[in-house]
Amino acid sequence: MPKSSQPTPAAPIDLILPCLNEARALPGVLGSLPPGVHAIVVDNGSTDSSAEVARASGAQVIVESRRGFGAAVQAGVMAATAEVVAICDADGSFDLAELGRVSGPVLAGEADLMLGRRRATNLRAWPVHARIANRVLSGLIRVRTGLELHDLGPMRAIRRAALLDLHLHDRRSGYPLEMVLRAHLAGLRVDEVPVSYRPRTGRSKVTGTLKGTLTAIADMTRMIKEIPS
């Protein structure tokens, strides 16, 4: 058979799923993995059966005892081996059938850091205060960087080596913002593509709670001040 007619191997992507008590959501999330995507669930101290459910659904499970979104994602990055890593919440709020929109341009070398710009599928998906906070933050990022970003969404893709080279140090909810600002500073091509945002499965921990929202705002504000333009 001529070389060109051989089937192309599935694109090797490690999908990092930070997870804190998402046992209810995981079967749906892991049941919708696109072909060629290996799931790494990072159990961040869950007290429910997240780890068992994730294993039973075929995912690789690693444990990060240090609490925080950034700590969980970074542990997943360290455990990953694929050239391209994708990141996604484990709460069922994203449709993994759309992951290729985000990872495709990175695999094709057309973007270095691709973000999924969230488009709420209904009003319950994204509380108004979180939407407003996100819009203000995106505006600050546009002014600061000139990047045409409209969301700081958690569904992302980047080459693993490029992410490690950014030496991110936030381990809480400033991590996604630090990634964008440092990627821009490093000269990486940062872009966004629309993805659906659905109501999460299970109880809200961040955007639906006052403590979670305030912590996220504090972490992001610190990050904006800390990183040079």
Ligand SMILES: Nc1nc2c(ncn2[C@@H]2O[C@H](COP(=O)(O)OP(=O)(O)OP(=O)(O)O)[C@@H](O)[C@H]2O)c(=O)[nH]1
């Ligand atoms: N909040 C929080 N989430 C974590 C942590 N570690 C891992 N996660 C996971 O990170 C992802 C994002 O957290 P979410 O709680 O969905 O945050 P959010 O989408 O801003 O807000 P809600 O969905 O309303 O809770 C989920 O998959 C969590 O399970 C942590 O320390 N705190």
Ligand SMILES: [Mg+2]
């Ligand atoms: Mg969520």
